[in-house]
Each structure stands twice: as C-alpha cells, then as structure tokens.
Amino acid sequence: MRPEVILAFLAMAAVSYGIRVAGYLVGTRIPNHPRLRAALAQLPAAILIALVVPMLAHAGPPEWIAAGVVAAAAWFVELLVVPLAIGVVAVVLLRAII
C-alpha cells in the first residue's frame, strides 16, 4: 500500500466522519422548543424527498411512471423489498416500451 494513497483515504475518512459527528453534536444541542421539535420531526421526510426528487428530475418518462408505481406499492405494502422489486421490474419494462 502506497503511503500517499492511504493518506488521501484517511483525509476523506476524517472529513466524512467529522461531518457526521458535527451534525450529531449540533442535533443533541437543539433546544426543546415546539417549533424546533416539529422541524426535527419532519427533517427525515424532507431529506428523503430532497434525495429522490433531483434523481428523478435527471431521469425521463419511464422512471417517472415507475416512480408512481413504486409510490403506490409503498403506500399499500410496508415491506420495503416489494415496492423495490416492483420498481426495478417496472423500469426495465417501461424503458423497453417507451
């Protein structure tokens, strides 16, 4: 293993881990105010939407329709593997058709 390569990885690792620790420590210091509690409670959903919407924006009609199918499947089936499998199959079929 080349030392300069490992040094680069250690730098990346320190940055990644440091961000997580900083975020956590800030999270533990958020005062127990109703507004901040509400914000923190909705943060996970907001982050997930913010992750997925740009991904879909870069895609096209097959992915958009498949996303609708996934959302519908996820609404009725809580077991993650079901909407996931349906989505992957749907997107392969839709890409072949459209």
Next chain:
Amino acid sequence: MTRRGYRRLGGSWHKALMSSSGQPSATDAFTAGVVRCLPVGLGVLVYGLVFGALTAQKGLSLAEATSMSAIVFAGSAQFVALGLWTVPPPVLALALATFLINFRFFLMAATMDRVIGDWPRPRALLALFFVTDENWAVTMAEGERRHWGAFFLGTGVVVYASWLLATVLGYLIGSVVSDPRQWGFDFAFPAMFLALAVAIGRKAPAPLVWIASAVAALAADRWIGGSAPVLLGGLAGAGVAALRAGGRRAP
C-alpha cells in the same frame, strides 16, 4: 434465545423474538435492523461491484481499494474520488470533494439523537460511522421503537458488509455488472428513497413540507449541486414544519 428456549416457546418465531420480560431485546432489535436492511444491502452490493471494478481499472491494489471502502465508507464520494484520481492523489481536492458530497450526512446525523442519544457518548459517536443514506433512511422509516439504536446498528452492519464485500468481489471479478442500468438497478436507489419517504409520509402527512423540500432540492440541484439539494431541501422542509407548528398543534 437458545434452540431449547425456542422450542419451549412452542416454535413461534414471534414469541422467540421476545426476551423473557416479553419485550424485544436489543439483540432482537439488531436482528430486525439487519433483516429490514437486506433488500437495501442488495442494491449497495450491485453498486459496490461496479466500484470495485473501477478501482482495479484505476490501478489501485486490492488492499488499497478495500481500505478505502473500509475507512471512508461513503459510496458517492468514493465514486467521485475515482473520477478525480491521479498518482500521486490530489489530497486537498479529494478532501474538498468529499466535504461537498457528504455534507448531507450533517443533517442526517442531526436527527440521530432520538435514535442513539440514550447511549454513552463514546459508543454513540462510534456508531455515527454507520450513518449512510441507505440505512439511515431505513432507520427513520422504522420509526421510534424499543432499542432503536440497536436496530440502526443492524442496518449499518448490513450496508457496511455489503459495501466491503462488493468492493473486494468487484475488484477480483471485474465488471460483471458494468452497466447496472441494463438490469434496472440504477433505479433501485430512487425507488428505495421514494418508498421510504412514502412509508414515513403515510404516518405523518405534511404535503407543504414535501413541496418545500422538493422545490428547494430542484433549485439547488440546478444551480449548486453537490450535497446542496439534500441540505437545502431538508432545511426548507424543516423550516416549513417549524413555521406551521406555530399556528396549529399539528405540524
């Protein structure tokens, strides 16, 4: 739970998952986290194979590729790092790119107090290493439960093991899955995040929060990039939730 204990409980797996007090133990929660995260682990595995194959093409040794996945443990940042790769490696550029791409972990980690806040501080800080998009999302979708922290560790171990195993396999067997698109695997991640968003959204519908998040994320994606869509989208959604919490009880 021993095999004998399992039989004593009449072979019911549901009862076998309960400790003697009738409550799920930390081990059971850990196991539940592993199981819930398995489909996600499959998606990570596919991308890890592609990543492992790329590291070989870039001239990394197997030990180097494996240690990168083992200590950095951040998929998208690792892909981008390979894109920037030169020999000797541009350490500052790599660190900066990692910062921009992984800054979203800041927001995710900020939600972890509810999950691991009751642990001793050193253990909680160590566990933060396992915060990635995929298993953090599974943990949040699971919602508050007994031994939520142990559940989270279970999800983290699945993603870590998949990523590490796939890096090694991808390096050794090369690009068997050179194009995940062909099999629709590229859609696994959007599908997963969407399904988990729906799972959370069903329990606590907040359409205004989602719209704010989506609009901010799209704008940030168009004009800034990096982690900005997740960061600004998350903050916009949380901001709307905070504003709405003032007027009415329900956010």
